Amino acid sequence: MTRTRLALTLVPVLAVLIGCDLVDPMRPSPQPDSETFGSLLEVTPDPTRPEAWVARLKVGVPRALGRADGAEPTPDVAGGILAVVTVTRDTVVLTADRPTAVEDIVPGTELVVLPVAGTTTMYGESELHLEAAQLLDFTTYARWRMPKLALAGAEPPVEDPGRVNSAGAETAPIPVGDGRVLYFTARLRSPELPGGPWLGARRDGLATPAEGGRSVERSFRTELGEAGWSVPEPVRIPGLGEDEHVKLSWVGADERTCFVTVSAVDGAPWVGVCRRPQADAPWGEPVRLEAAEAGDAFDAVALAGSTAKLVFATTRSGGGDLYLLDPAAGPAQPLQPEINSGGLEWGPRVGPAGELYFVRGDRQLRFHSGRVDEVRLPGPHRAVIVEAAPSADGAWLFYAAPKPRPVELDFDILVAPLAADGSLGEPVGVDAWRPEGPASR
Numbered sequence: 391m392t393r394t395r396l397a398l399t400l401v402p403v404l405a406v407l408i409g410c411d412l413v414d415p416m417r418p419s420p421q422p423d424s425e426t427f428g429s430l431l432e433v434t435p436d437p438t439r440p441e442a443w444v445a446r447l448k449v450g451v452p453r454a455l456g457r458a459d460g461a462e463p464t465p466d467v468a469g470g471i472l473a474v475v476t477v478t479r480d481t482v483v484l485t486a487d488r489p490t491a492v493e494d495i496v497p498g499t500e501l502v503v504l505p506v507a508g509t510t511t512m513y514g515e516s517e518l519h520l521e522a523a524q525l526l527d528f529t530t531y532a533r534w535r536m537p538k539l540a541l542a543g544a545e546p547p548v549e550d551p552g553r554v555n556s557a558g559a560e561t562a563p564i565p566v567g568d569g570r571v572l573y574f575t576a577r578l579r580s581p582e583l584p585g586g587p588w589l590g591a592r593r594d595g596l597a598t599p600a601e602g603g604r605s606v607e608r609s610f611r612t613e614l615g616e617a618g619w620s621v622p623e624p625v626r627i628p629g630l631g632e633d634e635h636v637k638l639s640w641v642g643a644d645e646r647t648c649f650v651t652v653s654a655v656d657g658a659p660w661v662g663v664c665r666r667p668q669a670d671a672p673w674g675e676p677v678r679l680e681a682a683e684a685g686d687a688f689d690a691v692a693l694a695g696s697t698a699k700l701v702f703a704t705t706r707s708g709g710g711d712l713y714l715l716d717p718a719a720g721p722a723q724p725l726q727p728e729i730n731s732g733g734l735e736w737g738p739r740v741g742p743a744g745e746l747y748f749v750r751g752d753r754q755l756r757f758h759s760g761r762v763d764e765v766r767l768p769g770p771h772r773a774v775i776v777e778a779a780p781s782a783d784g785a786w787l788f789y790a791a792p793k794p795r796p797v798e799l800d801f802d803i804l805v806a807p808l809a810a811d812g813s814l815g816e817p818v819g820v821d822a823w824r825p826e827g828p829a830s831r
Contacts, residue, residue, distance in 0.1 A: 558590020658686030710734035
């Protein structure tokens with residue numbers, strides 16, 4: 391965002407100062423929804439709504455923009471405007487890329503509010519009211535939306551191919567057994583600035599794309615030992631093209647059978663099953679699950695450990711839904727309305743007690759005992775997590791979490807303790823995770 395655009399963000403606010411209602415100066419006036427910048431003054435509980443907070447910000451241009459070389463003059467907000475921001479359990483609150491409780495943010499911190507649509511209203515001449523969909527410190531926001539400003543002097547990205555998480559996108563964790571064997575999918579991220587480098591660990595099979603090309607997805611396997619995770623090794627699936635995305639979604643407990651989603655540049659994704667005689671043998675070529683097709687199919691997982699019955703995602707209905715394939719019951723059918731909705735359902739995973747984890751949009755959900763619940767990390771606000779997969783013993787939940795970055799989100803894999811009721815403990819990055827000891831706390 392340029393400083394000109396930032397100045398325009400304040401124009402609707404300033405316009406109210408000119409055209410205010412002289413009869414009722416506190417009459418609410420709806421305003422266009424746009425980013426609001428300001429310094430935090432205080433945070434208090436919302437007296438009108440349970441589990442909500444009110445953050446008061448002094449509206450103004452961040453100091454870093456005023457110091458930027460070649461910056462235009464800073465807009466002057468006459469008399470000062472106060473932003474009264476409602477923060478709820480549904481708000482995503484980030485500082486330094488990490489989920490944060492709004493009450494823990496230090497007064498004086500420069501923040502950016504991304505409002506819930508239709509909630510921006512001006513009261514009188516100096517109070518802007520809005521509800522936050524996202525609340526970010528300016529450093530996190532600038533790293534996402536103003537890379538030219540934020541990248542100056544930034545630390546170099548993590549590119550170590552011996553680790554799981556990197557500056558690329560690591561997604562789709564598949565823990566085997568108690569989680570000490572992990573399959574995951576990775577790809578390089580697009581340059582954040584024109585002409586910049588592709589980001590992420592240069593693993594085997596993840597070469598830098600040619601100019602104008604794209605990064606393919608590839609799946610990898612790593613195993614946790616006394617010295618930590620082994621160097622991730624590529625999962626080699628024969629018979630596929632170099633330009634096709636290859637993403638594992640399910641691996642059997644004995645590592646002799648897996649489901650893989652294959653996506654070419656053109657054409658619908660399809661699910662194949664690969665087999666091998668033993669866990670250290672090469673995988674065989676994928677065999678299409680024709681019964682799951684009739685459109686497209688991806689992210690297939692087996693039920694009860696059997697490859698005969700499976701759940702998969704598809705867009706064949708025009709949106710995104712989860713389907714159940716049970717050969718004994720005939721063609722694949724959509725799951726019940728509690729699971730499928732008008733939104734996009736994807737990323738199914740099955741837990742040891744038969745619970746179904748899946749994603750609706752960007753919300754991780756869990757279907758168990760006939761009801762759907764949101765999977766939430768500890769803390770008062772929503773943290774975005776996707777592609778959650780429990781370990782076979784039900785003790786841990788592996789998932790992918792995004793960090794806001796320009797062009798493409800940077801996904802990392804994290805692990806959290808998982809309770810019998812589906813609640814989560816404090817997470818840790820997968821590279822630091824150990825089933826026992828302080829690294830898992």
